[in-house]
Amino acid sequence: MKTKKPTILVTNDDGITAPGIQALIEAMKPLGHVFVVAPDSPQSGMGHAITINKPLRLDKTTYHGEVIGYQCSGTPVDCVKLAIDKIIHGKPDLCVSGINHGSNSSINVIYSGTMSAAMEGGIEGIPSIGFSLLNYSLDADFTPAKKYAQIIAANVLKHGLPEGTLLNVNIPDKKLKQIKGIKVCRQANAKWQEEFDERMDPYKRKYYWLTGKFQNYDKGTDTDEWALDNNYVSVVPVQFDFTAHHAIPILNKWKFNGK
Amino acid sequence: MKTKKPTILVTNDDGITAPGIQALIEAMKPLGHVFVVAPDSPQSGMGHAITINKPLRLDKTTYHGEVIGYQCSGTPVDCVKLAIDKIIHGKPDLCVSGINHGSNSSINVIYSGTMSAAMEGGIEGIPSIGFSLLNYSLDADFTPAKKYAQIIAANVLKHGLPEGTLLNVNIPDKKLKQIKGIKVCRQANAKWQEEFDERMDPYKRKYYWLTGKFQNYDKGTDTDEWALDNNYVSVVPVQFDFTAHHAIPILNKWKFNGK
Numbered sequence: 001m002k003t004k005k006p007t008i009l010v011t012n013d014d015g016i017t018a019p020g021i022q023a024l025i026e027a028m029k030p031l032g033h034v035f036v037v038a039p040d041s042p043q044s045g046m047g048h049a050i051t052i053n054k055p056l057r058l059d060k061t062t063y064h065g066e067v068i069g070y071q072c073s074g075t076p077v078d079c080v081k082l083a084i085d086k087i088i089h090g091k092p093d094l095c096v097s098g099i100n101h102g103s104n105s106s107i108n109v110i111y112s113g114t115m116s117a118a119m120e121g122g123i124e125g126i127p128s129i130g131f132s133l134l135n136y137s138l139d140a141d142f143t144p145a146k147k148y149a150q151i152i153a154a155n156v157l158k159h160g161l162p163e164g165t166l167l168n169v170n171i172p173d174k175k176l177k178q179i180k181g182i183k184v185c186r187q188a189n190a191k192w193q194e195e196f197d198e199r200m201d202p203y204k205r206k207y208y209w210l211t212g213k214f215q216n217y218d219k220g221t222d223t224d225e226w227a228l229d230n231n232y233v234s235v236v237p238v239q240f241d242f243t244a245h246h247a248i249p250i251l252n253k254w255k256f257n258g259k
Numbered sequence: 260m261k262t263k264k265p266t267i268l269v270t271n272d273d274g275i276t277a278p279g280i281q282a283l284i285e286a287m288k289p290l291g292h293v294f295v296v297a298p299d300s301p302q303s304g305m306g307h308a309i310t311i312n313k314p315l316r317l318d319k320t321t322y323h324g325e326v327i328g329y330q331c332s333g334t335p336v337d338c339v340k341l342a343i344d345k346i347i348h349g350k351p352d353l354c355v356s357g358i359n360h361g362s363n364s365s366i367n368v369i370y371s372g373t374m375s376a377a378m379e380g381g382i383e384g385i386p387s388i389g390f391s392l393l394n395y396s397l398d399a400d401f402t403p404a405k406k407y408a409q410i411i412a413a414n415v416l417k418h419g420l421p422e423g424t425l426l427n428v429n430i431p432d433k434k435l436k437q438i439k440g441i442k443v444c445r446q447a448n449a450k451w452q453e454e455f456d457e458r459m460d461p462y463k464r465k466y467y468w469l470t471g472k473f474q475n476y477d478k479g480t481d482t483d484e485w486a487l488d489n490n491y492v493s494v495v496p497v498q499f500d501f502t503a504h505h506a507i508p509i510l511n512k513w514k515f516n517g518k
Binding site for chain 2 (some may be wrong): 042044049050051052053055056057058077078081082084085086107109110111119123124151152155159161162164165168181182184185186187189191194195196198199205206207208209210235236237238239240241242243244245246247248250251252254255256257
């Protein structure tokens with residue numbers, strides 16, 4: 001039986017000074033011994049990027065008071081890898097990422113640096129969770145998110161997670177008393193309808209800004225989008241075996257090899 | 260019945276001048292009307308990164324002769340989004356990415372810019388395929404890869420792909436006569452055992468290079484790693500619903516809400 005305090009790695013993609021990671025550190029402190037290794041600059045939309053063509057910097061910081069903290073020049077995934085190899089020298093009992101400023105529900109799981117850090121933890125066999133609050137503002141109220149992050153992390157420390165899975169947790173931007181509780185969900189079938197804003201620079205060269213409109217095509221009441229729309233905290237178990245197993249027999253009927 | 264030539268979008272993550280994309284363009288030309296929109300610089304390891312904090316450039320190039328080509332300052336995913344919105348003004352019949360210089364089998368699907376471009380195509384509802392050759396060298400022989408890319412693309416144009424899926428194709432670095440054919444596989448349970456090379460810069464500050472050793476924990480003979488080790492071209496159907504559906508009933512037993 002494990003009696004010593006669990007080791008908890010905290011990271012994010014908004015950067016080590018973001019209010020969201022401060023909230024997550026505070027939520028994790030009562031649960032274990034917290035290490036922070038987070039990007040030194042915002043890394044939103046970095047997906048599962050890793051840094052292979054340039055060296056990484058890793059510098060100790062006391063930004064979060066007595067908590068052992070390091071800022072890293074790389075991506076969220078780099079932070080998890082470096083934390084394991086160079087800071088914790090082994091695997092923490094829990095890896096938490098966030099609290100992201102903005103939603104990572106449904107298809108956003110794919111673009112999210114927050115979720116990629118959690119996925120990297122999962123690949124390493126560490127129970128891992130990504131947390132996101134549905135509010136982009138720096139002034140967002142993280143009080144409800146902190147409470148639910150703590151409840152969910154405590155459950156994961158207690159139960160562990162099914163092999164090959166991690167959690168994608170999104171918290172509605174509501175007051176604590178408005179939130180109805182936690183719902184385990186599936187990823188909604190939703191996507192971004194992109195449009196690029198086309199502009200002209202002062203030298204008459206075109207440039208483009210990515211913009212987009214989120215569209216939920218999923219009418220199910222068992223999805224993360226439904227849960228969030230109905231004031232629940234959504235918990236989606238995520239896997240990193242991307243195989244579409246159901247498609248294998250279909251493809252096996254194709255006459256690939258001329259037979 | 261569709262009689263006009265299919266529209267094929269070609270992209271990659273090694274950059275528009277890489278020999279791998281040249282090989283893929285040549286393989287696709289007999290199958291349809293080819294558009295190339297690819298990064299203006301190598302983007303390996305970019306995962307599903309998108310560019311949201313700076314504008315993108317998109318410039319016409321005749322680098323690939325008569326083929327309509329654009330180089331983009333962004334990531335592979337940006338290229339697919341821009342191609343749909345600004346170049347093709349709609350969805351191509353096929354989106355192919357690669358041929359990557361180096362493997363994207365098993366867990367590498369997660370880190371790969373090549374596969375992220377294909378995944379973005381899949382999310383858009385376009386039949387999409389990522390191709391990778393197991394050879395990092397600029398001098399690699401793409402002849403067998405071209406042949407198999409053409410066979411597989413022709414099959415996808417003919418049959419379509421099951422909804423919500425795309426293909427991850429890896430080609431062994433072998434001569435054509437050594438390759439035994441195509442095998443439909445699942446993603447092997449494998450990962451990178453990372454180690455960071457720690458060095459000192461001329462100013463006595465530490466820096467780190469990511470290095471790693473690939474480890475395959477999977478003994479199955481139905482995996483992409485097995486297929487490649489046995490001189491088959493591996494075809495893994497990949498999905499972008501990351502939900503670990505089997506974990507939902509397990510998590511529903513947790514007393515999250517204090518009940």
